[in-house]
Amino acid sequence: MVTKQQRIDEAIRVLADLDLPRGQQNERSGLTLLALLNLTYKKAWREASSPLIGITPIMDWARDNYDKSYKPNTRESVRRFTIHQFMQASIVLQNPDVTRPTNSPDTVYQIEPTCLALVQSFGTDEYELRLKRFKAAQPSLAVKYAKAREMSMVPVVIAPDKTIQLSPGEHSELIKMIIEQFAPRFIPGGKLIYVGDTGDKTGYFDSSLLASLGVTVDEHGKMPDAIIYYEDKEWLILAEAVTSHGPVDAKRHEELSLLFKDASPGLVFVSTFPDRRMFIKYLDAISWETEVWLADNPSHLIHFNGARFLGPYEKP
Numbered sequence: 589m590v591t592k593q594q595r596i597d598e599a600i601r602v603l604a605d606l607d608l609p610r611g612q613q614n615e616r617s618g619l620t621l622l623a624l625l626n627l628t629y630k631k632a633w634r635e636a637s638s639p640l641i642g643i644t645p646i647m648d649w650a651r652d653n654y655d656k657s658y659k660p661n662t663r664e665s666v667r668r669f670t671i672h673q674f675m676q677a678s679i680v681l682q683n684p685d686v687t688r689p690t691n692s693p694d695t696v697y698q699i700e701p702t703c704l705a706l707v708q709s710f711g712t713d714e715y716e717l718r719l720k721r722f723k724a725a726q727p728s729l730a731v732k733y734a735k736a737r738e739m740s741m742v743p744v745v746i747a748p749d750k751t752i753q754l755s756p757g758e759h760s761e762l763i764k765m766i767i768e769q770f771a772p773r774f775i776p777g778g779k780l781i782y783v784g785d786t787g788d789k790t791g792y793f794d795s796s797l798l799a800s801l802g803v804t805v806d807e808h809g810k811m812p813d814a815i816i817y818y819e820d821k822e823w824l825i826l827a828e829a830v831t832s833h834g835p836v837d838a839k840r841h842e843e844l845s846l847l848f849k850d851a852s853p854g855l856v857f858v859s860t861f862p863d864r865r866m867f868i869k870y871l872d873a874i875s876w877e878t879e880v881w882l883a884d885n886p887s888h889l890i891h892f893n894g895a896r897f898l899g900p901y902e903k904p
Contacts, residue, residue: 592654595622595629602707605719608677617670619656623649624680624699625707633710640685640696643667671697678726679703758862759813759831760785765883766814766827766860773887775818775825782815784832802850810847813860817853823900824853827860827881830870835859841875854900 590598599618608617622628623646625636641649643663650656658666674680674697684698699707706722709715763783771778783792797817798804801824805811814827826844828836836844836857848855857878861867867882867890874880880890 590629592629595627596654598633598710599627602710606677606679606703607723608673612670612673615656616658616662616666617673619650619654620646620666620670620674621707622654624674624697625704628653634708634712636699636704636708638699638701638704640698642694642696643671646697759829762829762831762860762862762883763813765862765886766829766881769883769886770827770858770860770881771816771825774881774889775816775823777820778816778818778825780814781817782811784811784813802852803848805847810843812844818856821899822853823856824848824851825856825858827858830859830861830866835861835870835874835880836878837873838875841878856900 596615596618599621600613600615603617603621604613623641624638626639626641626649627633627636643666646666647658647663650658671680675682679700680703681698681700683695685696702722702725706715706718709718763785767780767783771780779794779797780792781794781798795804798815801817812826813829813832814825816825816827817823818825826836826848828834828840834840836859841857844857845855857875858881859870859874859878860881860883861870862882863884864882867880874892876893878892880892882888882890
């Protein structure tokens, strides 16, 4: 029987054989591979399997089986600097059982079937031949899984001749409704400036247009989910999808007011919801002097107090 360290070293060797970058030929990545294979040091490589497993369970597995404890803030390092590269190398699949949003807390990963067969042969005479075949097939595997990911993306028409692709999930579906249903009804001729995406934060951003309106931003994390410029009325529509961080409550109203304080157009704050059930859930949190739009009743707006309907208020 091998020791725990010997098994980790073997896993790192497999990653090197698969031509993973030097940054992924380390203990963290080796343990991640072993967790994806559910391969403890007491098992033989032929006993490797392919469970569905998330980032936190991977870290828990490494602690329980190899006495390697990771702090909670290591989670992002595992995702960004190990799992991401595993996916690029076509040795790991994301959510192979069902389509989930990119930022879903339930996201799981699974070893790619051909790669599983390869590692099960580690230490045998078949290993080198299977390794050669796997590496030869990698480009086609990458194309195959890239197409599968693309098919699950949410297409959003932002202009008659321009479509962007957002990561799958209910958040992107609501963003799609904001742009394709809300904007044409209440902001006719509006110019889309920004759309956030859970996958890469920025699905679309016309930074030059926003700068021409007096606003420059350094941190996309503080941006609303969608920004639309209504040139005819000189309004800047700041729309939040409740499926991301909730509606425009008093705190968010203050944050956005501060972020866009130098904007030349008037600010209009809109909370968007997929349906009335979700709206009722957040009813008490919605800030006054804002608008509410429900995707399942797209031709109506709910106005939260104030002197005007769908319009900016004077800046304090």
